[in-house]
Amino acid sequence: MPARDGVDATRVVLRSGPERTVGECLLATPALAGCTLDDLAERAAAGELVDADGAPLDPGTPARLNSSVYLYRDLPDETPIPFDLPILYRDDAIVVVDKPHFLATMPRGRHVTQTALVRLRRELGSDHVSPAHRLDRLTAGVLLFTLRPEVRAAYQALFAERRADKEYRALAPVRADLADPVTVTNRIEKTAGDLRARVVDGEINASSAITLVEETDAGGVYRLQPHTGRTHQLRMHMAQLGVGIVGDPLYPDIRPELAELPDHGDFSQPLRLVAHSLAFDDPLTGKRREFVSGRSVA
Incomplete structure (x- = not known):
């Protein structure tokens, strides 16, 4: 997926096999803390949950161990760094x-x-x-x-x-x-x-x-x-x-x-x-x- 406002899509490597779904693996990822299954479903419906080949994914699909999933995550609140970048x-x-x-x-x-x-x-x-x-x-x-x-x-x-x-x-x-x-x-x-x-x-x-x-x-x-x-x-x-x-x-x-x-x-x-x-x-x-x-x- 292309970058959005300068930020690349997040890549998540699934660390579980087919005993868990793609959605379950994603929700266990610290970088996606606060995300819900409904959030993942919305991303999937918008074509914003894809595999390494860019093919759309359903959160309910059985996970493939060590496969990559890409999605846009919600950006964290950040303290502004008050210095220029010359x-x-x-x-x-x-x-x-x-x-x-x-x-x-x-x-x-x-x-x-x-x-x-x-x-x-x-x-x-x-x-x-x-x-x-x-x-x-x-x-x-x-x-x-x-x-x-x-x-x-x-x-x-x-x-x-x-x-x-x-x-x-x-x-x-x-x-x-x-x-x-x-x-x-x-x-x-x-x-x-x-x-x-x-x-x-x-x-x-x-x-x-x-x-x-x-x-x-x-x-x-x-x-x-x-x-x-x-x-x-x-x-x-x-x-x-x-x-x-x-x-x-x-x-x-x-x-x-x-x-x-x-x-x-x-x-x-x-x-x-x-x-x-x-x-x-x-x-x-x-x-x-x-x-x-x-x-x-x-």
Whole structure:
């Protein structure tokens, strides 16, 4: 189904077999909390409940394990993110933005319209806008989107194949010996449902170069260069060095009081982590491109 007002239809993977109906499986999905069988019947009657091939579905149909169902869900109430999304660059293939803190890259869970993707789709009037990579909701900075489906794979490959050079800035307590670059390596894994990623034994899959580049009254400004892209990698590696990033609600310790502030409209304590620059050889033109955020961590 096409996007509606910039928001894609929701995909639900059915986790039960024919002993349950499609409707029963959907009502057990957290993302559809509050939905009723009557709601599903109305969607089905309007042709807005379909399978992976776009064929209409009846909620009473026996479910097929691991099959996909698409529908438009009711949008959650969201706290508006009161920050602009400046465009750093745009051509006929890509658009690069300077994402603010607290704005998710794309819809997930209770963050749907208050995301960079939906804002851009609405601003540019195109549902073809798609992220080439992601930034955490709490991280600000340079973020690249594609504008045409036929170029999407080429730009996404830059990140999947680690051909894009990314540099971050972070504010954290000063550790003077880190003026000499250090590289942190370990194995990071994140389990669905667990807020935090964890360091575990096994083959290394996470590597970051970290350097103190400036001392300010607010703390130390660090240059972070990730060689891999594990979830929360930079935040974990900074905490591991004893210099947890200012404003981090998860590392080194969980701080629920800090995490809850944005839900109450308080955006005064952002995670001081910014995707400072992004550079790559353009896969369409071969031209070297570099984009720099206008946001500061200090």
